[in-house]
Amino acid sequence: MEFGLVGKPNVGKSTFFAAATLVDAEIASYPFTTIDANRGVTYVRSPCPHTELGKQCNPVNSKCDDGTRMIPVQAIDVAGLVAGAHKGRGRGNQFLDDLRQASVLVHVVDASGETDGEGNLVGVGAHDPREDVGFLEDEIAYWIKGILDRGWDKVSKQIELTHNRTEIALQERLAGLGVTQGDMHQVLNGLGLPEKVSKWTPDQLMELSREVRKVSKPILIAANKADKAPPEMLQSLMDLDDEMVIPTSAECELALRRADKAGLIDYHPGEADFEIKDPSALSGAQTKGLESIRTCMANMGGTGVQKVIEKAVFDMLDSIVVYPVEDETHWASKKGHLLPDAYLVRRGATARDLAYVIHSEFGEKFIRAVNARTRRVVGADYELQENDIVKIVWGG
Ligand SMILES: Nc1nc2c(ncn2[C@@H]2O[C@H](COP(=O)(O)OP(=O)(O)OP(=O)(O)O)[C@@H](O)[C@H]2O)c(=O)[nH]1
Ligand SMILES: [Mg+2]
Incomplete structure (x- = not known):
């Protein structure tokens, strides 16, 4: 993040x-x-679940300051x-x-x-x-429009020729900005632009860029x-x-x-x-x-x-903190590190989404997850909750 x-x-x-x-x-x-x-790392705070166990955690990807987990986020100036x-x-x-x-x-x-x-x-x-x-x-909207404009004549004609769905083609073009297909769907639905993409006017492209700015930045x-x-x-x-x-x-x-x-x-x-x-x-x-x-x-x-x-991080991006573990009984890694990692995910993210965040292979070969608090097995679509401690089972 x-x-x-x-x-x-x-x-x-x-x-x-x-x-x-x-x-x-x-x-x-x-x-x-x-x-x-300039690029660097800063931290956001969240109460660390180690206090519930009464044992000190052993953070690896984050830090813990007297019961407050400090989770890294990247900053750029x-x-x-x-x-x-x-x-x-x-x-x-x-x-x-x-x-x-x-x-x-x-x-x-x-x-x-x-x-x-x-x-x-x-x-x-x-x-x-x-x-x-x-x-x-x-x-910021002009900058996004600048990205859309690059080779637009060719791109817009290609979208029409291949009968590719506009929202997918545009999303792919703006994926580098963190725009998802869901975002693009929402933006295009709200705007009601003409179906023929090559007929979009510069003003309409600017309107689109403004809406993309709202969802992505x-x-x-x-x-x-x-x-x-x-x-x-x-x-x-x-x-x-x-x-x-x-x-x-x-x-x-x-x-x-x-x-x-x-x-x-x-x-x-x-x-x-x-x-x-x-x-x-x-x-x-x-x-x-x-x-x-x-x-x-x-x-x-x-x-x-x-x-x-x-x-x-928490309000505008609606992020929650989750703790993946390998040993669901002890809330630990295989090596015995208690609550080693804390990850920020967007509210609504699923167990499989978390698996992908940890490693793409975990996501692809996801089998099931275990909610370490309840010890219940949950599926790929399980919606993660704030401060969840989750074991991901994968393989193949
Ligand atoms: N009083 C006061 N001065 C500040 C504050 N933040 C920055 N400054 C001063 O404002 C000036 C500009 O600070 P920079 O951090 O270089 O500003 P910048 O926005 O990065 O500037 P550019 O890189 O030139 O765009 C410096 O003299 C800082 O010491 C603040 O919160 N209070
Ligand atoms: Mg500066």
């Missing part, structure tokens, strides 16, 4: 990325600091995108190809208003961040630099959609994660406070910096970074 960080230049995408992954990404207060994409990128403005939109695999986008917006539409510094409060919200949906907004945003400016941004706009301070989160890594503080991402380990080990400036972060977190209920990641 992967999420992409997008937005205009100089808003804090790389700071958010670095905070989430602790990968060293270049950060600077001018536009287009990032040119090539790309160059800044400006309005008109599809016409070549700024760095264009070709670099969005790096986001093909991303199943959800986090739109980082500068809630402080200190950057103009191109990302140049103009002073806190000088630019209305609400103006930056709408353009992204358009630019849902967008969540991080109202970043909330630590220095004028309160009424931040509020006006949240008023656009208080479900989809989450205030963040990527800078505070980065400082906290680095201080935690350096052993100076005890901080668990997502929490609203932290503990200074040994106050006498800190310089005056460090203490002052940390205390101002603490005040900011108290106002915001945390830095918002972990909240954004988890909202994207």
